[in-house]
Amino acid sequence: MSWQWxxxxxSPRWFYHNSARWLAWLCPIAAAVVLGGLVWGxxxxxxxxxxxxxxxxxxxxxxxxxxxxxxxxIMAIAGAVGLIWKMKLSYMVMKSAAPxxxxxxxxxxxxxxxxxxxxxxxYWVWDARITSMLIxxxxxxxxxxxxxxxxxxxxxxxAGAILGLVGTVNIPIIYKSVDWWYTLHxxxxxxxxxxxxxxxxxxxxxxxxxxxxxLFYAVALILHTRSEILRRERxxxxxxxxxxxxxxxxxxxxxxxx
Amino acid sequence: xxxYFASFQDLLTMDGHGIYVWSTVIVTLLIMIWLLxxxxxxxxxxxxxVARDILRERARQTSPTNTQGES
Numbered sequence: 001m002s003w004q005w006x007x008x009x010x011s012p013r014w015f016y017h018n019s020a021r022w023l024a025w026l027c028p029i030a031a032a033v034v035l036g037g038l039v040w041g042x043x044x045x046x047x048x049x050x051x052x053x054x055x056x057x058x059x060x061x062x063x064x065x066x067x068x069x070x071x072x073x074i075m076a077i078a079g080a081v082g083l084i085w086k087m088k089l090s091y092m093v094m095k096s097a098a099p100x101x102x103x104x105x106x107x108x109x110x111x112x113x114x115x116x117x118x119x120x121x122x123y124w125v126w127d128a129r130i131t132s133m134l135i136x137x138x139x140x141x142x143x144x145x146x147x148x149x150x151x152x153x154x155x156x157x158x159a160g161a162i163l164g165l166v167g168t169v170n171i172p173i174i175y176k177s178v179d180w181w182y183t184l185h186x187x188x189x190x191x192x193x194x195x196x197x198x199x200x201x202x203x204x205x206x207x208x209x210x211x212x213x214x215l216f217y218a219v220a221l222i223l224h225t226r227s228e229i230l231r232r233e234r235x236x237x238x239x240x241x242x243x244x245x246x247x248x249x250x251x252x253x254x255x256x257x258x
Numbered sequence: 259x260x261x262y263f264a265s266f267q268d269l270l271t272m273d274g275h276g277i278y279v280w281s282t283v284i285v286t287l288l289i290m291i292w293l294l295x296x297x298x299x300x301x302x303x304x305x306x307x308v309a310r311d312i313l314r315e316r317a318r319q320t321s322p323t324n325t326q327g328e329s
Contacts, residue, residue, distance in 0.1 A: 034290075042279070043261050043269055053272035056279050060286045096297075103289050111282045118278055220293045227301035234308050243309050 010087040013238045018118040019222045026222070030215035037208035045202050057115040058208060061211035062189070064107040068136060069171060071101035071217060074145065077169050079161025089225075091157035092232065094164065096224035100217065102140035109133055120184060128181035132174045139167035153232065214237050 048055035051083070060250030077099035082090040111170070112130065113123040143160045150156035178187045189198055231240050263269040271277050 022275060038283070042283070043263065044259060046262055047273075053275040054278050056272070056275075057282050060282055064286065098294055103293055107286050107289055110285060114278050114282045118275055214291060220290075220297075223294060223297040223301075227297040227304065230304045230308075232300055234304055239308055243305065243312060 004247060010085070011091075012089050012092065012233055015089055016226055016229050023219065023222055025065070026215065026219050028114055030212065030219050033208060034212035034216055037205050037212045040205035041209060045205050048202070051119055054115060054118040057111050059187075059209045061108060061111040061115060062206060063209045064104050064111065065133070066210055067213045067217045068101060068105040068108050070132070070137065070172060070214075071097055071104060072139070072164075072168070072171060074221070075101055075140075076161075076164040077145055079164040081156075083161050083165075088232075089229070091153075091161070092228040093221065093225050094143075094157070094161060094195050096228050098140050098143040098147070098160070100224060101143065102137060104213075104217075105137040105140060109137065125184050127184045127249060128177035129174065129185035130171060132177050135165075135170055136174060140169075147174055171233070200228045 038059065041081060042056055045056070045059075047053045075094050076096060078090045078094035081087055109130070117123050118126070143164050146160045146163060147156050150159065175188075175197075178185050230239065261269070263272075269278070272279055
């Protein structure tokens with residue numbers, strides 16, 4: 001079996017060139033699915049019998065929480081691949097995943113707090129699920145901070161990858177927190193093992209939003225990785241060639257003038 | 259596919275829950291847009307920086323005051 005694809009995948013140059021093509025079709029699909037799901041959930045789905053319309057926050061809260069957790073796996077796995085195979089691109093993906101994950105975790109916490117006010121009568125409780133999500137936010141912020149704590153990019157990447165891997169113990173705790181410490185946060189609505197405890201009219205737009213958030217995450221991760229590639233490789237010949245081709249005429253003109 | 263609410267006004271107020279739902283929607287969308295715009299802006303700034311470096315190098319190479327040049 002040829003390992004060529006693996007090495008190509010690890011090449012920042014290859015990724016930079018091809019990701020532009022992926023974005024061209026991924027962006028419009030992601031925008032359409034997110035906006036379509038949002039309109040469906042906010043305006044068309046029926047209201048909840050007990051919670052009224054405040055339940056509509058679920059269409060942002062649950063997808064953001066899904067991706068906050070899935071994004072952590074992506075960041076930790078990217079860090080592990082970097083540690084094991086010394087793949088530069090992998091570290092760049094890890095660094096890019098950190099701020100996106102932190103933002104999504106913040107959205108999950110913020111939307112949950114707002115939702116809590118009309119439903120539980122409070123913005124915040126030190127419930128197991130909420131507290132473990134707050135720890136997730138700090139783990140993301142920790143990986144971000146480590147990227148700027150070292151002079152050497154290599155040392156920063158390794159430290160971030162190790163923190164990311166150690167932090168994965170928090171993920172099963174988050175998943176199980178609603179079952180282990182049954183306090184205020186309700187148990188999972190969507191389970192692989194049983195039918196959803198939600199009416200299809202409400203459940204279908206939620207599924208659309210979850211797919212939409214996955215697509216959005218892919219777009220955001222590719223955009224962040226592209227800018228990170230450029231930041232780290234800006235002194236290399238391929239980046240210069242890239243610009244040389246583009247700016248040949250402009251450069252010639254400016255040099256001619258002076 | 260029909261709107262659940264009787265009017266656009268009802269969609270905004272949501273029986274008193276509108277403030278909770280719409281504030282969440284606005285904050286979430288703003289954060290999501292920022293997640294897309296921030297890397298685009300930083301990529302653009304980096305491309306400009308590299309272009310400036312290339313121009314500077316070329317100017318140095320072709321400059322008549324350059325005594326180390328080959329010509």
